[in-house]
Amino acid sequence: MTLKEFFDLLAMNPEILIFFFIACPLTALLAWLLGRGEGHISPWKYLYSYLIYVVCIPGIFAVTLNIYLFLFERQSVFEADIWTQILPIISMIATLMLIRKNVSFDQIPxxxxxxxxxxxxxxxxxxxxxxxxxxxxxxxxxxxxxxxxxxxxxxxxxxxxxxxxxxxx
The missing domain is CATH 1.10.287 (Helix Hairpins)
Structure with missing residues (x-):
């Protein structure tokens, strides 16, 4: 299976991606509501660390993939796949903004x-x-x-x- 075939498979069945990339900001929102002002304390900062890694790795990969596709492959912006090229970036930005409201990134391991x-x-x-x-x-x-x-x-x-x-x- 190639990477393109994998992305095509995800695009045909986007339910898992949608759930995952909506669950990450919602988890950050819930943690922000329940642990206001306590983001630097041990259980919360490890939850935030987990959320950051879980959402940033696909988000950074999506940014890198977009740069590659637009600069090297000359793909049109109108051909971008919403589920694999745009949703991870939006989810990453939303999650990081919600986490940043409760804790400084310097305090997150x-x-x-x-x-x-x-x-x-x-x-x-x-x-x-x-x-x-x-x-x-x-x-x-x-x-x-x-x-x-x-x-x-x-x-x-x-x-x-x-x-x-x-x-x-």
Missing amino acids: GFGKLSGLLLIIAAILIIMWFLDRTHIIAITFVPFYQAVLGFLITLAIAMYGWRKLTAAK
């Missing part, structure tokens, strides 16, 4: 690792986009120092993201 992962993914996508646009032949038209400078800046962003991902707090 492991939240910094997600931002490090996002920086690494962004740096890799920038490198891929740069290589796709240059076609390696067109790099002769770009001054060598600019190509090296762009690579070093992207590498620095990736290294910063990696440090943030692997840093222990």
